[in-house]
Amino acid sequence: MITGKPIKIVAMGTYLPKKVSSSEIEDRYGIPSGWSEKYSGVSNRHMVTTESNGFMGARAAEEVLSKANMGLDQIDMLLSAGGTFDYPLPNQASIIKHELKDGALYDFPAIDIDSTCLSFVASLDFASRLLDGKSLKTILIVSAEISSKGLNTKNWETTTLFGDGAAAAIVQYDEESKSLFIRGIQKTYSVGTYHTWIQGGGNQYFFKDNPYDEKLHSFKMDGKKLLRLAKEKIPLFVEDLFRDLDINIEEVDVIVPHQASKFGMKIFDSLYSFKKGQVKTSLALYGNCIAASIPLTLSDCIDSGEVKRGDLCLLIGTSAGFSIGGILFKY
Amino acid sequence: MITGKPIKIVAMGTYLPKKVSSSEIEDRYGIPSGWSEKYSGVSNRHMVTTESNGFMGARAAEEVLSKANMGLDQIDMLLSAGGTFDYPLPNQASIIKHELKDGALYDFPAIDIDSTCLSFVASLDFASRLLDGKSLKTILIVSAEISSKGLNTKNWETTTLFGDGAAAAIVQYDEESKSLFIRGIQKTYSVGTYHTWIQGGGNQYFFKDNPYDEKLHSFKMDGKKLLRLAKEKIPLFVEDLFRDLDINIEEVDVIVPHQASKFGMKIFDSLYSFKKGQVKTSLALYGNCIAASIPLTLSDCIDSGEVKRGDLCLLIGTSAGFSIGGILFKY
Numbered sequence: 175m176i177t178g179k180p181i182k183i184v185a186m187g188t189y190l191p192k193k194v195s196s197s198e199i200e201d202r203y204g205i206p207s208g209w210s211e212k213y214s215g216v217s218n219r220h221m222v223t224t225e226s227n228g229f230m231g232a233r234a235a236e237e238v239l240s241k242a243n244m245g246l247d248q249i250d251m252l253l254s255a256g257g258t259f260d261y262p263l264p265n266q267a268s269i270i271k272h273e274l275k276d277g278a279l280y281d282f283p284a285i286d287i288d289s290t291c292l293s294f295v296a297s298l299d300f301a302s303r304l305l306d307g308k309s310l311k312t313i314l315i316v317s318a319e320i321s322s323k324g325l326n327t328k329n330w331e332t333t334t335l336f337g338d339g340a341a342a343a344i345v346q347y348d349e350e351s352k353s354l355f356i357r358g359i360q361k362t363y364s365v366g367t368y369h370t371w372i373q374g375g376g377n378q379y380f381f382k383d384n385p386y387d388e389k390l391h392s393f394k395m396d397g398k399k400l401l402r403l404a405k406e407k408i409p410l411f412v413e414d415l416f417r418d419l420d421i422n423i424e425e426v427d428v429i430v431p432h433q434a435s436k437f438g439m440k441i442f443d444s445l446y447s448f449k450k451g452q453v454k455t456s457l458a459l460y461g462n463c464i465a466a467s468i469p470l471t472l473s474d475c476i477d478s479g480e481v482k483r484g485d486l487c488l489l490i491g492t493s494a495g496f497s498i499g500g501i502l503f504k505y
Numbered sequence: 506m507i508t509g510k511p512i513k514i515v516a517m518g519t520y521l522p523k524k525v526s527s528s529e530i531e532d533r534y535g536i537p538s539g540w541s542e543k544y545s546g547v548s549n550r551h552m553v554t555t556e557s558n559g560f561m562g563a564r565a566a567e568e569v570l571s572k573a574n575m576g577l578d579q580i581d582m583l584l585s586a587g588g589t590f591d592y593p594l595p596n597q598a599s600i601i602k603h604e605l606k607d608g609a610l611y612d613f614p615a616i617d618i619d620s621t622c623l624s625f626v627a628s629l630d631f632a633s634r635l636l637d638g639k640s641l642k643t644i645l646i647v648s649a650e651i652s653s654k655g656l657n658t659k660n661w662e663t664t665t666l667f668g669d670g671a672a673a674a675i676v677q678y679d680e681e682s683k684s685l686f687i688r689g690i691q692k693t694y695s696v697g698t699y700h701t702w703i704q705g706g707g708n709q710y711f712f713k714d715n716p717y718d719e720k721l722h723s724f725k726m727d728g729k730k731l732l733r734l735a736k737e738k739i740p741l742f743v744e745d746l747f748r749d750l751d752i753n754i755e756e757v758d759v760i761v762p763h764q765a766s767k768f769g770m771k772i773f774d775s776l777y778s779f780k781k782g783q784v785k786t787s788l789a790l791y792g793n794c795i796a797a798s799i800p801l802t803l804s805d806c807i808d809s810g811e812v813k814r815g816d817l818c819l820l821i822g823t824s825a826g827f828s829i830g831g832i833l834f835k836y
Contacts, residue, residue: 226708226709227707227708251691252693257593257594257596258593258707258708259707259708260707260708260709261702261703261704261706261707261709261710262588262589262655262703262705262706262707263588263621263701263702263703263724263825264621264698264701264702264824264825264826264827265588265619265620265621265825265826266619267620267693267826268621268693268695268698268825268826268827268828269698271693271695271698272695272698272699277695278694278695278696281692281693281694282692282693283620283627283691283692283693283828283830284620284693284695284826284828285618285619285620285627285691286617286618286619286620287616287617287618287619288596288597288616288617288618288619289596289598289614289615289616289617290594290595290596290599296614296616300631300635303634303635303637303641304631304634304635306634310634320708323708323711323713324593360582360614360616361612361613361614362583362598362599362602362612362613362614362615363609363612364599364602364603364608364609364615365609367595367599367600367602367603368603370594370595371592371594371595372592372593372594373592374593374712375592375593375706375712376558376589376590376591376592376593377557377558377589377590377591377651377654378557378591378592379592380654381705381706381712381716381717381722382654382717382722385712385716385717386712386713386716391712391713393594493595494594494595494596494599495595495596495598495599495615496595496599497599497614497615499614
């Protein structure tokens with residue numbers, strides 16, 4: 175018997191900037207033809223031309239409002255769930271709200287939640303706990319990420335892996351619905367804090383004394399250490415997530431993992447006996463879009479009918495920090 | 506009859522870097538002697554020498570753990586509540602957890618909440634809603650802010666106003682306690698999104714194409730527009746916060762406003778008839794420490810006995826975005 179809180183993802187929306195194929199990336203940076211698909215598993219990604227995080231987030235939000243047939247008057251809170259931002263100040267949620275058509279007509283709060291790649295999962299987890307059907311009925315979550323500016327183009331692994339994009343969800347407390355939020359868990363393992371790192375651009379390497387340097391200001395990861403840590407911690411995390419539930423991870427209808435990397439997702443697959451099509455991926459289409467990866471993939475699955483009302487869904491992933499997060503719900 | 510949720514601030518801790526007097530600042534930047542106290546209301550502020558956000562946050566967290574006589578094994582979640590950060594990635598909470606003595610021995614999640622100057626208030630509001638006494642019993646909130654690096658030293662108003670510092674709180678679900686969280690509200694008014702702004706350092710003015718420029722990479726505010734907006738919105742906000750409660754703002758025992766600026770706090774005072782000592786200030790001692798201002802002030806009031814168990818307290822302030830937030834609780 176599965177129990178939970180009557181929280182429903184009403185709808186989802188997305189925004190993707192210009193598509194850029196892997197052969198274009200390979201040509202541009204002198205990477206051997208076919209390297210991207212072989213090592214990163216990415217055929218295409220999307221990259222901003224003129225778009226900002228705020229612009230993409232607002233367009234994704236407007237799409238989800240339109241799909242849900244709802245107006246901003248029904249939104250009680252906007253959570254911006256991401257690791258990248260337009261400006262150091264104000265927070266990204268305020269920028270997204272400002273970019274929304276008629277956003278200035280409403281005074282719902284605009285607050286950022288940053289758990290890097292897991293920001294959407296953490297925000298959905300928070301939303302499912304915050305929503306009470308009284309003071310908070312409906313929360314709009316937006317993940318808008320630009321990774322393409324913070325890449326070291328001499329590092330093929332990251333240059334071919336990452337993409338830009340945005341996704342949004344409307345989450346509602348709805349006692350009439352059969353949707354349920356069952357359990358959400360986030361954990362941070364500090365042994366891996368610096369396995370993924372952008373050093374420059376904050377107070378530690380402040381711009382004034384540290385002019386732009388591709389290495390200093392780009393995303394770095396120690397892939398081997400990350401994979402080893404993920405392999406060690408994921409099974410323990412999943413055990414905790416499913417403890418005392420009547421089901422195990424292999425019985426979940428649909429699993430949307432963070433599209434971290436080809437090898438990261440292989441490790442996850444290798445730990446369990448999943449059925450074909452049970453674990454969803456968008457890595458080939460979009461690359462790793464930081465916190466927008468999970469909601470972009472989930473939104474596509476809803477649109478295609480691969481996720482139907484009543485399906486048991488698991489969103490799960492790893493993030494810089496190093497963290498693992500998961501949320502189990504009946505869509 | 507005041508009702509609420511049995512949420513208790515168990516204790517608070519702080520960390521302050523080196524004290525810097527206003528006369529030192531005035532000497533350093535060619536500002537007339539006495540200007541700081543007269544126009545900013547700031548006599549001293551503290552400024553980092555070698556400290557990072559993570560270091561200050563960890564020390565404030567260790568102080569609150571020691572005051573509460575608690576260990577990290579009792580912490581279920583760490584929220585970093587602030588607008589400034591050591592690195593663009595990972596999130597600040599992960600850095601603070603990593604800097605904590607024995608932080609790596611525990612796997613509680615480390616998540617950032619950014620509502621700029623209101624980050625502590627928003628985090629306390631979120632914590633009071635998230636804590637259920639079951640899956641979440643105790644949350645550690647840390648605000649660690651470095652403002653001194655992002656100041657345009659040609660702008661006297663901001664150079665004399667801001668300070669660095671950190672404060673932390675342990676918040677617990679405790680049915681045995683007489684502490685109560687009564688109501689928290691956050692609102693964002695997008696007409697003021699760009700009244701406070703740091704333009705450079707995010708994706709919109711990416712470092713690569715925008716080398717350090719004191720104007721571009723520093724905090725800017727349109728003081729007049731901000732004060733006008735605050736004056737218009739605060740009374741409406743306060744009306745909402747106290748709606749259907751048996752008390753009004755003038756009957757609250759202790760009010761800790763955000764230490765935004767001398768004139769901002771004057772406006773707030775002028776809207777109501779407060780008793781002497783009812784509204785707390787630390788502006789002269791610490792300046793505006795962004796999100797750390799409210800918890801630094803509250804922590805001092807607890808230490809000095811100006812806030813006692815059973816006192817009705819209001820934390821209230823404005824932030825970049827433009828937002829107003831408030832939380833009413835029985836300490």
